Amino acid sequence: MYMNGQMIFDDHHFLDHMAAEVPIQVYRGRMHRDIGFIEYYGKEFVKVNNIFYSRRQFIFVSRPGY
Numbered sequence: 001m002y003m004n005g006q007m008i009f010d011d012h013h014f015l016d017h018m019a020a021e022v023p024i025q026v027y028r029g030r031m032h033r034d035i036g037f038i039e040y041y042g043k044e045f046v047k048v049n050n051i052f053y054s055r056r057q058f059i060f061v062s063r064p065g066y
Helices: 011-020
Strands: 025-027 031-036 038-041 045-046 051-054 059-062
Touching: 011 038, 011 059, 025 045, 031 045, 031 051
Parallel strands: none
Antiparallel strands: 025 031, 025 059, 038 045, 045 051
């Protein structure tokens, strides 16, 4: 599985987290923006807490056990 704090970026990372309901944390640069579960992911965006985050502009971090 994934380590706490591990960056996720590939489609299979997002699919694993969505299927297993593992929370992720969203950052823009070094600034925390959100934490929650992946509701949807696609080529361009990841949806967390009903907000679409650009995969190019944001960093996604695994937070198992949160």
